[in-house]
Amino acid sequence: MNIVILDGHTLNPNDLSWEPFKTFGQVTVYDRTPTEKLIGRSKDAEVLLINKIKLGKTELDQLPKLKYIGLCATGTDNVDLLETNNRNIAVTNIPAYGTPSVAQHTFALLLELTNRVGIHNKSVQELEWVRSKDFSYFKKPLVELYDKTIGLIGYGAIGKEVAKIATAFGMNVLIYSRHADSVEHGKLVDLQELFETSDIVSLHTSLTEDTKGLINKALLRKMKNTAFLINTSRGAIINESDLADRLNNNKIAGAALDVLSTEPPSADNPMLTAKNCIITPHISWISKEARQRLIDIAYNNLKAYLNQNSVNRV
Template identity: 55%
Template structure:
């Protein structure tokens, strides 16, 4: 089988081994593919593997040999699923390859806000400690997490992992989920209670029309002025202009974000200049270990399809 990987670089910039996939067919790998390169590169492919490359209806119509699209990620909104079904193309995705890594990044963002390690490290490197009249100093307020309330919106694989870490820090954990599931150490509450009670609100829900802009002017106004928003889920869960205004006006204290509504962002995204806003470039999933699991799970999906038992089908 001819297998074409259209954007392999983010999954494997050179530190992973493509062997689990290469053993399944004749593999051609492109680091990146522009929109006008897709049809030519995929013309002879029976199998397409993509991360964020958009495969729209008009593109799929020009690729009659394609029988399978393996999304090398969890989200698959870059694939026109209706068109794939029309052309008899099986589409699969990969779930639960990185809950530990995403939960780790969630707390990395939170700790960056409450401990300001980077700020103080840079201050020491600049010579501030050498010239300090005291044995210690701090440039910003420092906050202890114990006894603070973490509110989770979403309690799936990642949210549950975040809850475990929060409990280890001595935090109280509350959660909102559309279909509540009893979870040890976690109190299930209403969405309104999440906003009113939480010292930290962390987003781990899927992006749907119901959850789009779940963080907005109204929800932000109901939060504590000392509250922190974390988002390692999907960028459009947040109305970015509303959050930027809330940070500027002191409606809430801070935000830690690993995702934005458009990636890469445009230079005029208001959150890029908002105060007390820590942003990382969608790296929560990208630990070496998580990417290794992802690559092997992509291969497992493809092998299952080749054996006539496709799994993790989304089409």
């Protein structure tokens, strides 16, 4: 069996191993695959393992030997599932591998918004404390999370974990979900109540036609001017121009984003220059522990497929 990994670097920058996949056949690993080399590298593959590579009808038309696509991610929006289904190409994804890491990063972003560790550390390193007349000072106001309300959009594995952590902080939890009819922590509400009531809104939903651009001017206008917005899901769920406008006009207190609509972003992305906006380069999933879980699940998905079982098939 010919197995090709097209964009392996972000998942495994040589600190983990692809060795187990060699039990299934020949394995070729590419750190990155530019669009113009995709077909050349994939044309003889029966199995493709991909993360963010896009495979639509045009690409699939040129890959007649392909039988299996292993998505090394939870999201499936980069593959045309209608086309793969029509061609009987199996597609699997990796659910829940990064739940602890993404939930942890959500709170890292939130705590940076509320406790401003970064700017205070920078202040001390620049000797402002050495020169201070007082034993204590703050550069920006700090915000206590206790009894604040966090609104979660999405109640999958990550949303549930964030709700649990928020409860441990003594926060009130509101949840908007299109699928859940009950929740363990917090209560279910509609989008309007969530945006009007929450001190923090945090996104934990997948990118679909229904959620693309969901967070737009109309919803953002409902937020308190003291509220924060956090996104560790998919960048395109937010209308970035609308969010930048609200931030630049001090209509909301801040935003913290681990994802943008295009990654890497273009230099003119409005979020890069928006006021009170913290951005990390899509790293919430990237702890070594989470990446090892991902590789283990990808291996087991392929093993199950070869044994004519269906595991994590989408």
